[in-house]
Amino acid sequence: MESVFKAVCVAALLATGVAHADVGREEGLDEAVRQFAAKVEAEWQQCLKNPNTRTTKDSDLCLLSMVRASNERVEEKYQEKMVTAQHMAEHPDSFATYETVPSLLKDSQALWKQYVKADCDGIYAESAAGTARSGYALFCRYKHALHRLRALDEWL
Template identity: 55%
Template sequence: MKRVFTVFVIAGLLATGVSHADVGREEELARAVDQFAAKLEAEWKRCLSNPNTRTTNDSERCALVMMQAANDAVKQKYQEKLVITQQYAEQEMLSKGVPALLPQAQEAWEQYVNADCRVVGALITGTASTTYQLVCEYKHQIQRLHALDEW
């Protein structure tokens, strides 16, 4: 009986250790995305404060650079997740159908971002609407990086 109790205690400690490892990994991934976002936003602010940034088109270019960098990061992370998921399915660690679901989910997310940010652009009148739309897309990209880390 004492031995059974010891086995349960050890198993519980191991399980707790693994769950803490996952939490630590998730926190590390979240920190990395937050640092990436902070770097992009600092570069965006520098671009906006540049004396050569005078027009709405100039500020749009600043936002576009930030959004494109985040978009590229999402595409890269998505591709990595897709490859890993396919490997797991081949090793029968996941259902064979899961890799086929990922492109559907990514496409649905992209459609949502386009629709949501078109609304943002439509709500803002004047020449700044494109900048607001780009910033909207950027924010969604950062959220997607976090979501992809949770897969």
């Protein structure tokens, strides 16, 4: 009975350690996305403060720069994850072959792009009466890019 109790205690300690390590990893990944967002948003604010930024179109161009930077980072991270996925498929281990991982990642990225387009096009369409509709749609794309950065972190 004592050995069973010890085994349960050891298992509980191991599980707690793994859970704590995972929380630390998650916090680190969240912080990396927050730092990226802070950087591009600071650049966006600087652009808005520029004396030549006077019109809605000018401010949309500032926002577009932020959206482009975030989408470029999503694409970079996606490519990094794809390299890992292809490596996994080419070097299976004793547990799995991982042959579907690259195609699933590719599908995930394509479906994410479709979702963002539909969601942000909807926001653009519902804002038809205002002059800030492009800004709303661009900011929608930016927010989705930040979410995608974090979602891509879940892939190995």
